[in-house]
Amino acid sequence: MGMNFLVGQSGGPTAVINSSLAGVYETVREMGQSKVYGMQYGIEGLLNGHILDLDEKLSSPLAIELLKRTPSSYLGSCRYKMPAPEENEEVYKKLFDIFAQYEIGAVLYIGGNDSMDTIARLSAYGSRINSSIRFVGVPKTIDNDLVLTDHTPGFGSAAKFIATVMKEIIRDSTVYDLKSVTVAEIMGRHAGWLAAAASLACTEDCEGPDIILLPEVPFQADRFLNEVRRLQDQKPSVIIAASEGVKTADGTYLCDLSGSEAPVDAFGHKAALSGTGRYLADLIHHGLGCKTRAIELSTLQRCASHLASRTDISEAYRVGGAGVLAALEGHTGCMSAICRLSSHPYQYSTELVDVQQVANKEKMVPREWISENGLQLTADFEAYARPLIQGELDPMFVNGVPCHLSQNNL
Amino acid sequence: MGMNFLVGQSGGPTAVINSSLAGVYETVREMGQSKVYGMQYGIEGLLNGHILDLDEKLSSPLAIELLKRTPSSYLGSCRYKMPAPEENEEVYKKLFDIFAQYEIGAVLYIGGNDSMDTIARLSAYGSRINSSIRFVGVPKTIDNDLVLTDHTPGFGSAAKFIATVMKEIIRDSTVYDLKSVTVAEIMGRHAGWLAAAASLACTEDCEGPDIILLPEVPFQADRFLNEVRRLQDQKPSVIIAASEGVKTADGTYLCDLSGSEAPVDAFGHKAALSGTGRYLADLIHHGLGCKTRAIELSTLQRCASHLASRTDISEAYRVGGAGVLAALEGHTGCMSAICRLSSHPYQYSTELVDVQQVANKEKMVPREWISENGLQLTADFEAYARPLIQGELDPMFVNGVPCHLSQNNL
Numbered sequence: 001m002g003m004n005f006l007v008g009q010s011g012g013p014t015a016v017i018n019s020s021l022a023g024v025y026e027t028v029r030e031m032g033q034s035k036v037y038g039m040q041y042g043i044e045g046l047l048n049g050h051i052l053d054l055d056e057k058l059s060s061p062l063a064i065e066l067l068k069r070t071p072s073s074y075l076g077s078c079r080y081k082m083p084a085p086e087e088n089e090e091v092y093k094k095l096f097d098i099f100a101q102y103e104i105g106a107v108l109y110i111g112g113n114d115s116m117d118t119i120a121r122l123s124a125y126g127s128r129i130n131s132s133i134r135f136v137g138v139p140k141t142i143d144n145d146l147v148l149t150d151h152t153p154g155f156g157s158a159a160k161f162i163a164t165v166m167k168e169i170i171r172d173s174t175v176y177d178l179k180s181v182t183v184a185e186i187m188g189r190h191a192g193w194l195a196a197a198a199s200l201a202c203t204e205d206c207e208g209p210d211i212i213l214l215p216e217v218p219f220q221a222d223r224f225l226n227e228v229r230r231l232q233d234q235k236p237s238v239i240i241a242a243s244e245g246v247k248t249a250d251g252t253y254l255c256d257l258s259g260s261e262a263p264v265d266a267f268g269h270k271a272a273l274s275g276t277g278r279y280l281a282d283l284i285h286h287g288l289g290c291k292t293r294a295i296e297l298s299t300l301q302r303c304a305s306h307l308a309s310r311t312d313i314s315e316a317y318r319v320g321g322a323g324v325l326a327a328l329e330g331h332t333g334c335m336s337a338i339c340r341l342s343s344h345p346y347q348y349s350t351e352l353v354d355v356q357q358v359a360n361k362e363k364m365v366p367r368e369w370i371s372e373n374g375l376q377l378t379a380d381f382e383a384y385a386r387p388l389i390q391g392e393l394d395p396m397f398v399n400g401v402p403c404h405l406s407q408n409n410l
Numbered sequence: 411m412g413m414n415f416l417v418g419q420s421g422g423p424t425a426v427i428n429s430s431l432a433g434v435y436e437t438v439r440e441m442g443q444s445k446v447y448g449m450q451y452g453i454e455g456l457l458n459g460h461i462l463d464l465d466e467k468l469s470s471p472l473a474i475e476l477l478k479r480t481p482s483s484y485l486g487s488c489r490y491k492m493p494a495p496e497e498n499e500e501v502y503k504k505l506f507d508i509f510a511q512y513e514i515g516a517v518l519y520i521g522g523n524d525s526m527d528t529i530a531r532l533s534a535y536g537s538r539i540n541s542s543i544r545f546v547g548v549p550k551t552i553d554n555d556l557v558l559t560d561h562t563p564g565f566g567s568a569a570k571f572i573a574t575v576m577k578e579i580i581r582d583s584t585v586y587d588l589k590s591v592t593v594a595e596i597m598g599r600h601a602g603w604l605a606a607a608a609s610l611a612c613t614e615d616c617e618g619p620d621i622i623l624l625p626e627v628p629f630q631a632d633r634f635l636n637e638v639r640r641l642q643d644q645k646p647s648v649i650i651a652a653s654e655g656v657k658t659a660d661g662t663y664l665c666d667l668s669g670s671e672a673p674v675d676a677f678g679h680k681a682a683l684s685g686t687g688r689y690l691a692d693l694i695h696h697g698l699g700c701k702t703r704a705i706e707l708s709t710l711q712r713c714a715s716h717l718a719s720r721t722d723i724s725e726a727y728r729v730g731g732a733g734v735l736a737a738l739e740g741h742t743g744c745m746s747a748i749c750r751l752s753s754h755p756y757q758y759s760t761e762l763v764d765v766q767q768v769a770n771k772e773k774m775v776p777r778e779w780i781s782e783n784g785l786q787l788t789a790d791f792e793a794y795a796r797p798l799i800q801g802e803l804d805p806m807f808v809n810g811v812p813c814h815l816s817q818n819n820l
Binding site: 040045050071076079165169171172174175177206293299300302303390401402403 | 423
């Protein structure tokens with residue numbers, strides 16, 4: 001008979017979060033288990049009774065191939081913070097009632113550190129009430145800020161998109177014989193992994209960004225302007241990749257210096273930082289008097305599945321599958337992580353880590369992977385990140401645009 | 411012996427402007443002619459003595475294949491307005507001296523309507539002084555606003571990028587179970603072709619944008635807000651594609667309306683106008699109270715060669731070659747245009763048109779291709795535009811990112 005599985009997606013989407021869903025679904029099928037249900041809009045949607053039978057949606061091989069190429073969360077997502085059981089046990093009772101109703105044996109939750117907090121709380125509560133349900137986290141975030149995993153699925157594709165479009169923007173920026181500075185603003189409110197990925201634009205045919213600003217390095221306006229001035233004496237077009245989370249030594253975000261007031265989400269995070277690129281472009285314009293422009297790479301960083309990394313797609317699929325195997329082996333309160341075996345050649349395996357140790361923590365770019373002056377990445381960063389952007393999975397083009405799996409078209 | 415050719419690129423770059431350069435170069439070679447020189451930074455660069463021998467750069471087949479996949483103007487570009495000869499004949503004398511020095515028989519200029527003005531002026535001046543040099547324009551602009559050609563090379567690739575990322579953004583926007591409105595700002599200050607291309611996101615698996623705002627249709631805030639309200643009663647996530655050039659009936663750009671509050675930057679100086687998308691997002695937020703976000707598709711619209719249309723690349727190449735043939739046949743003061751033979755199946759040929767009739771004119775989206783309420787495109791627009799985004803030319807990925815032809819790497 002086998003076990004019924006329930007799978008959900010949570011937090012911000014990525015280009016490959018659906019590949020993890022595909023890995024979960026197909027592994028359950030291959031292991032001869034019973035139903036696979038999907039939460040619609042994550043735990044929050046589940047609390048509202050939104051549950052799908054995935055066998056009705058994903059049973060054809062074409063559906064799975066399309067799913068791997070479909071950006072954003074196929075099941076829908078949420079940003080829901082689980083209350084502590086002692087504050088609101090009703091939520092737990094309601095969820096475990098739903099689990100019982102559908103005879104769920106294992107719950108897999110694909111998400112970032114907030115989602116791992118959800119898994120940690122559910123498995124702790126489950127233990128307390130002697131539930132046999134297994135709760136397993138599957139890592140996902142473009143931000144690459146989860147601890148205890150070499151990297152997170154979603155990062156490689158975002159990094160590939162960022163490196164590719166930085167090359168294109170650099171070429172666009174050098175087209176006129178004019179002094180100019182271009183600032184590209186890149187996602188990452190706390191950790192600078194995505195801005196660091198801009199350095200991967202540096203290849204035989206491209207110098208890459210001239211300066212990379214990370215949240216890990218306190219911003220000093222004078223040093224920064226001096227460096228821009230020095231660069232502009234050497235080359236007309238200067239390119240800066242800046243994390244949206246760049247801040248000064250006292251912890252003030254540059255985008256707050258620019259005066260924008262951002263709302264706060266359920267987790268106490270600033271919901272939408274923007275304006276760092278604009279701030280820097282204005283700073284340079286007033287400081288050096290040259291032409292500047294600010295470009296936000298925007299939401300495409302998390303949804304440009306047309307340029308996903310094949311390595312990332314495969315790994316996302318595999319950690320999904322590993323989560324299913326972990327549950328079948330009786331593990332709970334764990335996350336399937338990626339463990340790097342070597343960088344040259346790139347090899348990895350999966351392993352299980354304690355989800356409690358992952359929840360609510362953040363991994364920063366190590367200082368030793370940042371150049372001494374704080375404005376570039378080192379060869380160690382490249383050795384780490386370059387393997388993660390290798391390979392492509394061609395979109396299926398229909399009518400000139402990539403085809404996605406929607407809940408209606410197959 | 412044959413003729414020496416001189417080729418330049420001018421105006422804003424596109425994803426396929428280099429494919430026209432490839433078409434020019436290879437056609438000159440195939441026709442057994444002599445040298446091909448390139449102006450660096452257009453006519454303005456030429457006036458400063460910047461000229462390249464393209465045989466040193468483009469003679470290998472691999473270089474040509476990379477060139478076709480390289481965004482932005484390989485030769486560099488300029489935005490230089492030719493003075494009238496009666497105002498400043500020195501410029502003409504200097505240019506014709508350079509032509510004589512390099513024994514140039516034909517000048518090809520790849521560009522938009524300003525560049526066609528340059529060709530018109532040079533050929534008129536050449537006739538006046540009995541020069542035998544032929545001056546031929548090769549059309550190029552993502553804006554698709556040139557008259558006397560069915561469409562312009564560059565438009566198809568920009569349209570394919572816009573349609574693809576609109577699909578991805580739409581999917582990203584529906585991920586949470588929340589009412590929200592997303593406004594994507596699309597290039598096109600005068601003509602709405604690019605914003606109209608957002609409608610091509612509408613395919614079996616995607617409804618496409620709910621509203622498309624074009625410069626051709628005067629903006630009425632009340633009607634617009636009513637339509638957004640009506641849509642939001644039907645679906646939580648409403649998507650709007652807006653041309654940066656949307657204006658009110660009295661001709662005021664929305665981005666200028668957003669300047670009525672006289673925004674200042676963090677340094678107390680008047681800020682750059684915040685943009686049409688931001689204005690619309692704020693209007694909706696204040697009018698309807700829902701969550702909104704504004705996304706600028708930005709400069710990637712003109713340089714995302716990683717997602718170029720193969721149809722566009724081929725056509726760009728072919729109009730370049732047709733320009734060479736025109737010059738060899740003795741034509742001057744003309745532009746090689748695209749003439750559509752049929753839409754189903756899509757077939758075209760090239761023809762020569764009078765460049766004087768092209769210069770300084772703009773072609774708008776016809777009113778009959780816009781729906782009656784002014785907020786969508788019709789099937790006639792799709793029949794026109796859909797063929798132009800068909801096909802892909804896979805980038806050559808090296809180290810995980812597309813390889814380009816730079817002036818140094820081959």
